[in-house]
Amino acid sequence: MFFILSKTLHFLLMPIIWVIVLLLLAVFLKSIKWRRITLLGALGLLLLFSNPFIASEAWRAWEVEATPVKDVGQYDIAVILTGVTSFRENIPDRIHTTKGADRFLHPLQLYRMDKIDKFLITGGSGFVLKEGIPEAEQIEKILLMAGVAEEDILTESNSRNTRENAINTADYLMQQTQYKNILLVTSAFHMRRAAGCFEKAGVNADGFATDFYSSERRFTPDELFIPSADVFSRWHLLIHEITGFIVYKLLGYC
Known part of the structure; x- marks a missing residue:
């Protein structure tokens, strides 16, 4: 409901x-x-x-402000929140992403820099009246195509909102106690709510904001008046x- x-x-x-x-x-x-x-x-x-x-x-x-990549430490796992893909029944032979694809592209950069060891992608289907391929599985396919080792990708495909992302991730991490240093990755506009939910669920994670909508401040006519x-x-x-x-x-x- x-x-x-x-x-x-x-x-x-x-x-x-x-x-x-x-x-x-x-x-x-x-x-x-x-x-x-x-x-x-x-x-x-x-x-x-x-x-x-x-x-x-x-x-x-x-x-939430961006964290410079050079300032990101070493993390056992990066928790990636979904909400950035869409399934099209008329074009099912590929994965469709939105502007928010930075949510997994920027952690991929950190992975290539050996700043994170594994990914945990959390998110199911966003459809209300029909079934769809869970977003976590779609992003997993993209990371695999990008050359990420299969054993470095973990998925949670039942969550349908931010609260469930946090609760289900917390349940998983309680069973996998080897993950101590956790990086939470989501859009900059979504980080306040996500960080609050994960803290409430008992997950102690550092935030890494991506997918920014604000632009550089410009006092040009097209920005001010058009x-x-x-x-x-x-x-x-x-x-x-x-x-x-x-x-x-x-x-x-x-």
């Missing part, structure tokens, strides 16, 4: 949905005053959520994550 509710909330937190609702109210409300207010509200949201500079500043304030449709989707992701963090805090998950 929690998984389904989270997917519903994901839809309701879309800024574009808010704009559409306000525009519909501006059309159908009888009061001229309130029609004007809702129309101005829709225009204000459009300007706010399409501004690249404001979006980047918001991302910079929320994301609207961007892409910024809407970025705002949706940020609002969803902050809301998820608050909900997890209230429920005692992190």
Whole structure:
């Protein structure tokens, strides 16, 4: 039930949905005053959520800072959180990744530098109404194709959210006590919630943030004044994550 509710909330937190609702109210409300207010509200949201500079500043304030690769120590295992692949039934002969692929590409770099010994990939299928190939298995295939030794890849394919990632990983690590130094890898925007969940589950891990959405601060006309449709989707992701963090805090998950 929690998984389904989270997917519903994901839809309701879309800024574009808010704009559409306000525009519909501006059309159908009888009061001229309130029609004007809702129309101005829709225009204000459009300007706010399409501004690249404001979006980047918001991302910079929320994301966990990057750890320089040179400062990363030696770790027995890197726990990689999924959420960066998708299964397409019409193109099943390859693995499809998203921008978040840095979640496994950057640990792969650390592995090649002998900074981590093994991977533990945690994550099942993200579908609500149908079955799919667990994301952990998809990322495992990519790492194998990249030349990672099979014995260096461990997978956990039952988790469907961050809390389950933490609980299932904690259960596994309790049985495999040889892993002392643990590196937690996820997107920079997701690290606050993930780190809180893993700490709550009893996993003592250092964080390594990847997949950054904030950009370098630039005071150029295109950043300051020119609207961007892409910024809407970025705002949706940020609002969803902050809301998820608050909900997890209230429920005692992190």
